[in-house]
Amino acid sequence: MTDLIAALDIGGTKTQLILEDLAGNRVLDVTEPSLEWDAEPEPEAARWIAERVARHTPDGASIVALAFGAQGINRTETGKALERELEALGYRTTAVNDASLIVVAAGFTTGIGVIAGTGAIAVGADAAGRFMASGGWGWIIGDEGSAAGLVREATRTALRANDEGKPDDGLLGHLIAAFGVADAERLTRRVNDDPTVDNWAPHAPAIFAAADAGSALASTVINEGGEALAALVDQLLSRGAAGTDVVVAGSVIVNQPRLREAFAAAVTSRHPELKVHVLRDAPVEGAVQLARRAVGS
Template sequence: MDSSECLVALDVGGTKTHLVVETLAGARILDTVISSQDWDAEPASHGADWLASRLRATLPAGLSIVSIAFGAQGINNPSIGRDLEAALLDRGYRVRAVNDAALIVPAAGLRQGIGVIAGTGAIAVGTDGSGQPISAGGWGCVIGDEGGAAALVREAARAALRANDEGKPDDGLLSALLADFGVEDAERLTRKVNDDPTSDNWAPHCTAIFDAADGGSQLAVNVISEGAGYLAALVAQLKNRGAKGDDVVVAGSVIVKQARLLDAFKRALGKQHPRLAVHVLDVSPVEGAVFLARAAIG
């Protein structure tokens, strides 16, 4: 075995990319996080150029890459992954490409199950009876991604502004959003949210919702509960489409770090599918890409 031979694994999320390099013997020689700025899975030429440029800029010199696997936001159906794999092969990289949520189950050491990511966005991924990946959600924060950070902020702003229009006293949610966005009143909050309808603008303010809920805001509690219900619905949609396994593995900065969202998700899922076991991923999702990269070389 050539000591320079290695495998490369990446988890490309909405805001950051986790990159790991291991020797074939299992020694980790690089474990780093870089920005996901400008990442997009489509067109495939863009995604392939993005990934190739990051590999060239980040990997140590002299390595012989035997296998690459990555999970990425935006690979929401197998054809997108295949197009990326083909485009990267044209650039000299033999790659396995899957949705980032598809890393969750193998990272947890499970052969089957449904992975749910609630971080910047929200998506669920499983496999059907033939082993093909199926997904639900992941539409982006403008029209979907309920339960993810950006969409929670979108819904919190809607709830707070609606209550304000109805003449109801602020129960703490509106003031929390005003303070976090750094604006003085509801009208300015409207402009602050609408003028830049992106996850980069919305998601960083998600903690204000949980702080408001902790402070007694029922509106904030309702927003969190509704977001959790949508996440549970993603799992139900996949089960209805034949997703296999009795385990649900959750990951992502919001659902892992915010107990209110996790607890509400467990309650909502338990009402629909009480036999499903929920696990919180306690390792980085990139470990799933490591598993896939190693599996590709037997």
């Protein structure tokens, strides 16, 4: 019988599953859709995870530790309930919010994780290990600094300037081109008629292109996005978040230096004791580390 650990990163659109033996040899690394995932009710969520782990566990192998980060674990109680449910199914389990994986994946035991990709959220824990989160409200009413949030705010900013009769400084033109429409009025319709993350988020690069081309409006939107992400860190610290390391992940903040620099400047100006790090590994590596800790390897 071969002993294996299982690690998962369960997001709203996809799940990555890794199996390793206790010597650290990677047996499996697979990504599957997870559009139907929901962390609650916990018994159903536990069965959802167990089914996927069992399906990929080789014959003659045993999972001695399972760790995962999942979207929707926004309360400590939810994580604990999932651990109990999975342990009843035979899996020794560690469950955390998916954003919590990035601090562990970066090699830290405490700290604040900030994800700015399609959406935006910051997570941490207090000195007693109690989970806390800030942001993550979704692209319609929040997620400032995310791809979708930036597109929302950039469109508002460009349309407001247009209504005021100001000449386009490049932001409106870049958005019109990105959405493939003819003018500002049609941009309004294209954005509002399909208010989904799939419609908004992919056009975020147009904002950065406009800023690179000299748009002051685009630069302002990006800087305000960085400030909004830094405010999430402020909120967690005010509630007792432990650690002096802030780890950022997510496609926008990792790949767009303007946003990352605006965020880091805002954080360190208010909290000089904090250090900002960029996660270069996949977040699932944090789940691998949690599973290894569970078996003492």
